[in-house]
Amino acid sequence: MTDASHRAAVAERAARAGGVVAREQFRGDLSVDSKANKNDLVTETDRDAQRQVVATIRAEFPDDRFLCEEDLSTRAGPEADREPEAVDSVPDSGSLWVIDPIDGTANYVRGMRLWGTAVSAIVDGEPVASVTYLPSYGDLYAAGPENVTRDGTELSVSGRTDPETFAVAPVGWWDRDDRAEFGRLCSAVGDRFGDIRRLGSFQATLAHVADGALEGLVCTRPMAPWDTLAGVHMVRQAGGTVTDLDGEPWTHDSDSVVASNGEAHEAFVAAGNEALRGE
Template identity: 65%
Template sequence: MTDAHHRAAIAERAARAGGVVAREGFRADHAVETKDNKNDLVTELDRDAQRQAVATVREEFPDDAFVCEEDAVRDDGADLVDDVPETGPAWIVDPIDGTTNFVHGNRTWATAVAAMEDGEPAAAAVYLPSQEELYAGGPDSATRDGESLSVSDRTDPERFVVAPVGWFGMDDRDAFAALCRAVVERFGDMRRIGSFQATLAQVADGALEGLVCPHATHVWDTAAGVHLVREAGGTVTDVHGDRWRHDSEGLVASNGEAHDVLVEAAQDARN
């Protein structure tokens, strides 16, 4: 097994391990806290799931760096860093992507783990525990529960289903409305999933033709799903149409057809 395939296997194992921890508390009573605003939620299950995912990776790669969503978890001996290193390996962990869905009892949430190499995603897993689906991407493959993934083959934007993605506070609803308008004016239909990683997985799986996020993203929300889309034959860029990186301005993912129209929607939403 090559190092890249080894990392892909460990990403799957870690996503499953963290997801199982989170699933044990799904739809159960647990304390809910807020971070930046009243809709930016976190639970102790986020932290417990992150600890488990990190511990699983460290069994095989004890010296690698980690970039994780729950910054409060710094007591397990792992090398948690604030930014993705430009050289060498690193792991990106989002223990519950879609915590609002999780707290509200909505089944669409994910545990995501990505292996980075020199600042680029090299392997990834997005596990949807309450739906028992595992999306995985290696150095040359993308699968859902072991079956190959492929992006949609639709070419007509008026037949596309596209997801607007982003975080919008109560004082920023005009921006959210602008994004939704930019999408519905150009494409056949719109979905808002509530989990960035699950949305990217649906693009990789052909259930959506694309997604549009016009502003900066967090790497834990994106890296794993970006790798899935690329390995499934899709395209992922920033809002200017340039190849997406973890520090890019916005994110636009598509099946590769009419990608310029999705970029146009992102730019229109920003303006």
């Protein structure tokens, strides 16, 4: 087994393990806190699921680094005497795991089924494997060195070519003072495409671009690596296009995200620029 294949297998195992922890507590009595604002939620289940993901990975790759959405503390137990090495950005060299234990926590807290556990294996700054597991649906999206699958079936992006038939998602989070930008984005997407979806989980949205359920998404804001890396890798492996609002290939430090099936990509870029700059 190659190193990339090994990492892909471990990413799948870890995402399933963390997703099971979250699924067991779904619609239960949750301990919920807020972070940056009243709607930026975190639960103790996020932390429990993340610990399970990290422990599963460390059993195979004990010396690798981690970039996680939640605090990386392992609490007490056999791992407590040797905490994982945490970083706050994606390094250009070495091995890294990027984890979002519950992507779509707001959906999770409200009892809505669309949320997932996302795991990406990064080597020398680039994804070599990524997984998004949607436990409430039983679907597992996995991108390895050569392709992307859903529950073992190989995927490709939508083959639609007429923008008036496209379903497109405006994605991101705007503070109350910036909500006008979100309104402009919805308007710009609505003017150019056939329909709009807002799912509440960035990784699930990217997975649905990879599997052809959506033709694309537009995000005018910089997003964290745990929100994006897994799904971006999937879209690209499925034959799609991912850029920033300048039309340049997306990287983990880009200030915007535009993902599409590759058809009429310029219309996605134009919609984002209209929202961001009023163009």
